[in-house]
Amino acid sequence: MQKIHTQKQQYYQHLRGKNPWILALAVVGLLGGGLLIASFLQSNNTSQLLCGGAWGARSTENATALQLEAILHYATARVVPQQSLAEISVSFEILRSLGPSNFLVFGLGHDSLMWTALNARGKTLFLEEDPVWVQTVLKDAPTLRTDTVRYRTRLSEANELLRHYSSEPDCSAKNSFIRGNDKCRLALNMLSDEVYDTEWDLIMVDAPRGYFAAAPGRMAAIYSAAVMARNRKKSGVTHVFVHDVDRKVEKIYAKQFLCKKQLVKAVGRLWHFEIPPAANADSDFC
Numbered sequence: 001m002q003k004i005h006t007q008k009q010q011y012y013q014h015l016r017g018k019n020p021w022i023l024a025l026a027v028v029g030l031l032g033g034g035l036l037i038a039s040f041l042q043s044n045n046t047s048q049l050l051c052g053g054a055w056g057a058r059s060t061e062n063a064t065a066l067q068l069e070a071i072l073h074y075a076t077a078r079v080v081p082q083q084s085l086a087e088i089s090v091s092f093e094i095l096r097s098l099g100p101s102n103f104l105v106f107g108l109g110h111d112s113l114m115w116t117a118l119n120a121r122g123k124t125l126f127l128e129e130d131p132v133w134v135q136t137v138l139k140d141a142p143t144l145r146t147d148t149v150r151y152r153t154r155l156s157e158a159n160e161l162l163r164h165y166s167s168e169p170d171c172s173a174k175n176s177f178i179r180g181n182d183k184c185r186l187a188l189n190m191l192s193d194e195v196y197d198t199e200w201d202l203i204m205v206d207a208p209r210g211y212f213a214a215a216p217g218r219m220a221a222i223y224s225a226a227v228m229a230r231n232r233k234k235s236g237v238t239h240v241f242v243h244d245v246d247r248k249v250e251k252i253y254a255k256q257f258l259c260k261k262q263l264v265k266a267v268g269r270l271w272h273f274e275i276p277p278a279a280n281a282d283s284d285f286c
């Protein structure tokens with residue numbers, strides 16, 4: 001051990017004494033490399049480079065570049081995600097166990113770059129109600145994939161919508177579909193084909209806003225997440241997470257459509273459900 005150490009010292013002395021220019025070259029190289037990476041991450045072309053095409057899987061290099069971008073972002077961010085570490089860890093654990101996944105997130109926020117980086121080799125799509133907020137978030141994180149959604153509900157209608165659900169045949173679990181479902185007001189019938197055509201492995205309901213009467217509320221997001229999960233054709237369950245379950249509407253709708261018996265974890269204000277594909281078309285939500 002001592003011998004190796006002495007040999008190392010001699011080597012560095014050799015570099016310093018006889019070839020100082022090698023050391024200078026190494027320092028310049030390191031600084032240059034760092035600057036190159038920083039300018040690469042900040043360039044406008046990063047988004048194209050990282051996305052690997054419309055919905056193509058990212059290469060290992062691009063996934064790493066995205067994760068570096070996230071590290072830089074959160075290392076210098078003044079605002080952090082709203083979910084606690086314990087809450088974030090619930091979906092992180094699932095992402096880790098599944099590997100690259102299809103991850104649908106309701107709501108764009110300070111957590112968006114984090115979710116995308118945690119699923120760097122998968123597909124992460126955000127559904128956001130507020131087009132102005134989309135532009136604000138994309139300015140700092142242009143690599144995020146977002147769709148803007150115009151909801152047809154208001155939080156103040158939450159009770160009435162439950163009655164509508166009971167009386168409208170197109171809302172029933174037996175008929176459950178959301179694409180082109182104009183009669184059931186809980187069905188998100190305005191999403192892109194990309195959303196309908198993807199089998200989502202994880203769905204995070206952390207939006208739209210549901211804390212004032214005129215806000216869209218999360219009723220349709222929870223109902224539509226349940227329908228998408230029940231219609232899954234791939235093997236395995238759909239992991240559905242609902243945040244803010246300390247609120248009445250989130251709690252009632254999650255119990256109604258995602259079901260207490262499918263609730264596998266409750267951490268802080270987050271509930272985690274595992275929804276199997278509907279065994280038969282006649283089965284009810286719960």
Ligand SMILES: C[S@@+](CC[C@H](N)C(=O)[O-])C[C@H]1O[C@@H](n2cnc3c(N)ncnc32)[C@H](O)[C@@H]1O
Nearest residue numbers: 081082083107108109110111130133206207209
């Ligand atoms: C509960 S927030 C989601 C917050 C997100 N999970 C986070 O950690 O930042 C739900 C919605 O609030 C809105 N929102 C969140 N932060 C905002 C901000 N700073 N300014 C304007 N709207 C915001 C967006 O419409 C978003 O979809």
